[in-house]
Amino acid sequence: MxxxxxxxxxxxxxxxxxxxxxxxxxxxxxxxxDSGAITVGHRESSVPFSYLDATQKPVGYAMDLCAKVVAAxxxxxxxxxxxxxxxxxxxxxxxxxxxxxxxxxxxxxxxNSLARQQQVGFSVAYFITSVRMGxxxxxxxxxxxxxxxxxxxxxxxxTSDGLIKQNxxxxxxxxKNLYGKDxxxxxxxxxxxxxxxxxxxxxxxxxxxxxxxxxxxxxIVGPSLRDEPYGVMVRKDDAPFKxxxxxxxxxxxxxxxxxxLYTQWFLNPIPPRGVNLNFPMxxxxxxxxxTPTDKGVE
Amino acid sequence: xxxxxxxxxxxxxxxxxxMYYQWVLSGLGWTVAVSLTSLAIALLLGSAFGVLRTxxxxxxxxxxxxxxxxxxxxxxxxxxxxxxxxxxxxxxRDIGLWMKQDLPYFVTAVIGxxxxxxxxxxxxxxxxxxxLSRGQRFAGLALGFTEWQTYRYVRLPMAYRIVLPAxxxxxxxxxxxxxxxxxxxxxxxxFQYKQIIEKTxxxxxxxxxxxxxxxxxxxxxxRLFAWIEQRSRVPGMIAGGQGGK
Numbered sequence: 016m017x018x019x020x021x022x023x024x025x026x027x028x029x030x031x032x033x034x035x036x037x038x039x040x041x042x043x044x045x046x047x048x049d050s051g052a053i054t055v056g057h058r059e060s061s062v063p064f065s066y067l068d069a070t071q072k073p074v075g076y077a078m079d080l081c082a083k084v085v086a087a088x089x090x091x092x093x094x095x096x097x098x099x100x101x102x103x104x105x106x107x108x109x110x111x112x113x114x115x116x117x118x119x120x121x122x123x124x125x126x127n128s129l130a131r132q133q134q135v136g137f138s139v140a141y142f143i144t145s146v147r148m149g150x151x152x153x154x155x156x157x158x159x160x161x162x163x164x165x166x167x168x169x170x171x172x173x174t175s176d177g178l179i180k181q182n183x184x185x186x187x188x189x190x191k192n193l194y195g196k197d198x199x200x201x202x203x204x205x206x207x208x209x210x211x212x213x214x215x216x217x218x219x220x221x222x223x224x225x226x227x228x229x230x231x232x233x234x235i236v237g238p239s240l241r242d243e244p245y246g247v248m249v250r251k252d253d254a255p256f257k258x259x260x261x262x263x264x265x266x267x268x269x270x271x272x273x274x275x276l277y278t279q280w281f282l283n284p285i286p287p288r289g290v291n292l293n294f295p296m297x298x299x300x301x302x303x304x305x306t307p308t309d310k311g312v313e
Numbered sequence: 314x315x316x317x318x319x320x321x322x323x324x325x326x327x328x329x330x331x332m333y334y335q336w337v338l339s340g341l342g343w344t345v346a347v348s349l350t351s352l353a354i355a356l357l358l359g360s361a362f363g364v365l366r367t368x369x370x371x372x373x374x375x376x377x378x379x380x381x382x383x384x385x386x387x388x389x390x391x392x393x394x395x396x397x398x399x400x401x402x403x404x405x406r407d408i409g410l411w412m413k414q415d416l417p418y419f420v421t422a423v424i425g426x427x428x429x430x431x432x433x434x435x436x437x438x439x440x441x442x443x444x445l446s447r448g449q450r451f452a453g454l455a456l457g458f459t460e461w462q463t464y465r466y467v468r469l470p471m472a473y474r475i476v477l478p479a480x481x482x483x484x485x486x487x488x489x490x491x492x493x494x495x496x497x498x499x500x501x502x503x504f505q506y507k508q509i510i511e512k513t514x515x516x517x518x519x520x521x522x523x524x525x526x527x528x529x530x531x532x533x534x535x536r537l538f539a540w541i542e543q544r545s546r547v548p549g550m551i552a553g554g555q556g557g558k
Contacts, residue, residue: 110514171495172510194495194504195498196495200496203398207401208413250315
């Protein structure tokens with residue numbers, strides 16, 4: 016309740032502010048030029064995309080990519096001293112904060128979906144996540160069929176719960192849906208034996224497993240229930256700014272720099288605790304780097 | 314602000330075949346169920362422990378004080394996690410497995426919320442009883458009532474009337490606090506709020522609707538208690554607060 020009230024207050028205040036601001040703005044680039052500052056929205060715990068390190072500084076794979084975008088903006092506007100501000104966002108407020116002009120681009124782990132495209136724009140995909148199952152190795156679960164009659168957890172406010180049934184209508188399995196408050200909670204349900212499997216983006220499960228007490232006890236199994244592209248979020252219908260973001264990201268993918276950044280964040284020890292996610296590039300992501308696309312999922 | 318307003322999405326079909334407004338109603342149903350059950354538990358526990366703390370027996374007082382101190386000083390969400398995640402690991406393995414796999418989450422949630430709210434009500438019931446003059450108890454005892462009968466027929470009827478405004482606040486708080494039970498897997502209003510945001514991204518419409526829904530249930534409770542207050546007023550006493558004179 017408290018969260019929803021804060022969000023409401025923010026939105027209403029923002030609506031008032033935006034009404035006055037809109038008249039003179041023709042786009043994000045104009046806004047950045049006028050204000051002399053660009054605000055980057057980041058997440059606080061989306062490892063390894065965008066999160067806070069030991070000194071509370073936002074770091075990660077998406078943050079590195081966005082740093083290149085910011086450099087391109089400085090170049091485009093010929094403003095080498097452009098001020099760069101950082102603003103933490105959550106999955107609940109990132110869209111309203113983008114719409115009301117608080118942030119100019121969001122670099123986190125936001126799925127590019129058609130529903131969201133009603134509200135905001137997305138760059139080409141810089142990561143493809145697959146929704147799969149995180150299980151305890153001793154549970155013997157290998158495939159979706161093994162879940163029949165078992166409790167399966169997903170995280171509140173995510174889109175994974177409907178996937179099992181959608182994907183397996185033919186096999187007619189029936190699971191008991193449980194919901195964790197956040198990803199750590201959901202993982203704890205699997206760890207403590209409340210749930211047989213955690214259905215979630217594989218990269219998030221990999222991050223939780225890497226940080227678990229005994230990473231060897233867990234495995235990511237089963238086929239991909241759905242592939243979801245992550246994109247940099249920008250304002251809707253702002254073609255010049257989106258073009259600049261896309262051009263920068265595509266350039267990084269073509270030059271191999273994006274792959275270098277991938278290796279740095281997904282296949283090497285990362286801050287704050289020096290954990291290695293050991294998460295090699297999926298074929299889907301390799302394809303997305305070869306032919307960049309900003310297509311959203313349903 | 315280029316917000317894409319779309320109030321009609323409430324009538325779109327979600328991926329489980331229901332429409333989004335039905336998600337809101339189902340969430341509201343769980344919110345009311347959790348709140349009313351917790352409130353019932355809290356009133357029973359709060360009254361019992363509140364009375365214990367006014368008895369002449371110092372062991373009973375200590376039991377009541379301990380309950381109130383423990384449950385009032387730990388945040389609600391931590392209490393729920395203690396019942397949900399920690400307790401099943403402390404009890405024997407078979408009981409723990411039963412708690413994790415068979416015990417409905419609803420039970421964990423209402424016990425957690427009930428114990429939390431009960432501690433607050435115990436404090437109010439104690440304050441209500443202590444605000445009465447000692448003469449009321451003595452009068453009761455002089456008429457041949459037992460200690461328990463002085464509570465049942467003399468002191469509690471007045472004490473409840475005195476603390477009714479505070480109980481009203483508590484009853485309204487239960488609805489708002491019940492939002493925390495989404496963290497132990499209850500599919501109540503706040504849970505549906507988060508789900509609907511994620512699926513539709515229509516943040517403003519759903520925020521407005523959920524805010525109104527909480528307001529309506531809390532305000533209805535307020536009116537109900539105001540009505541009880543009116544009906545239970547003792548003629549010649551202003552709000553019962555004069556009882557001590």
